[in-house]
Amino acid sequence: MHQRVRTKSKELLSRILPDSGKLRYLAHLPALESWRRHHASGYRQFPRRYQLYDYVNSELLGNQSIQYLEFGVHKGASLEYWAGINMHPESRFWGFDTFEGLPETWRYFTGRVDRGQFDLQGCPPPIEDHRVRCVKGLFQETLGPFHRRTGRTPCRRRSLLVHTLRLDPV
Numbered sequence: 001m002h003q004r005v006r007t008k009s010k011e012l013l014s015r016i017l018p019d020s021g022k023l024r025y026l027a028h029l030p031a032l033e034s035w036r037r038h039h040a041s042g043y044r045q046f047p048r049r050y051q052l053y054d055y056v057n058s059e060l061l062g063n064q065s066i067q068y069l070e071f072g073v074h075k076g077a078s079l080e081y082w083a084g085i086n087m088h089p090e091s092r093f094w095g096f097d098t099f100e101g102l103p104e105t106w107r108y109f110t111g112r113v114d115r116g117q118f119d120l121q122g123c124p125p126p127i128e129d130h131r132v133r134c135v136k137g138l139f140q141e142t143l144g145p146f147h148r149r150t151g152r153t154p155c156r157r158r159s160l161l162v163h164t165l166r167l168d169p170v
């Protein structure tokens with residue numbers, strides 16, 4: 001009896017509730033929170049992104065030569081910071097961006113950032129370090145040719161490949 005009631009309730013809910021990203025987000029919050037509580041003592045937490053970068057560069061990478069690829073550069077805050085803390089002369093820092101702003105509107109739980117936001121009129125930020133290069137265009141169009149052109153892979157260059165995944169706080 002219980003099982004039938006449960007099945008019927010689920011059927012009903014699936015018909016009346018919208019297929020919504022917001023609902024999915026809310027539904028997963030408790031699991032995320034209990035994961036956080038369970039693991040909180042087991043990993044380092046950094047209130048500022050720059051503290052995380054410092055930690056990764058000095059503690060994990062030992063300031064050795066890296067290939068740093070950043071997807072979404074805007075004015076180059078992170079890119080420039082990385083070039084400032086990793087002083088190895090053989091390191092290279094690549095910033096991928098259109099420099100024409102978001103190609104599509106970014107919707108998140110509490111708001112949105114419109115298409116075109118972060119537009120720099122196609123001009124990459126002036127970063128005065130010869131190890132830094134910008135690759136202009138959409139990631140999905142520039143990454144493949146970049147790899148074919150430079151042959152940069154972690155194995156062939158015998159240096160570490162550092163990927164940063166930027167998660168903007170919302």
Ligand SMILES: C[S@@+](CC[C@H](N)C(=O)[O-])C[C@H]1O[C@@H](n2cnc3c(N)ncnc32)[C@H](O)[C@@H]1O
Pocket residue numbers: 071072073074075076077078079096097098099100101102103117118137138139140166168
């Ligand atoms: C939030 S900003 C990046 C901020 C930067 N990481 C920092 O440290 O300050 C996002 C950037 O991603 C770029 N962008 C988003 N989607 C892109 C895509 N598919 N191809 C190229 N650039 C993209 C936008 O032009 C924008 O400059």
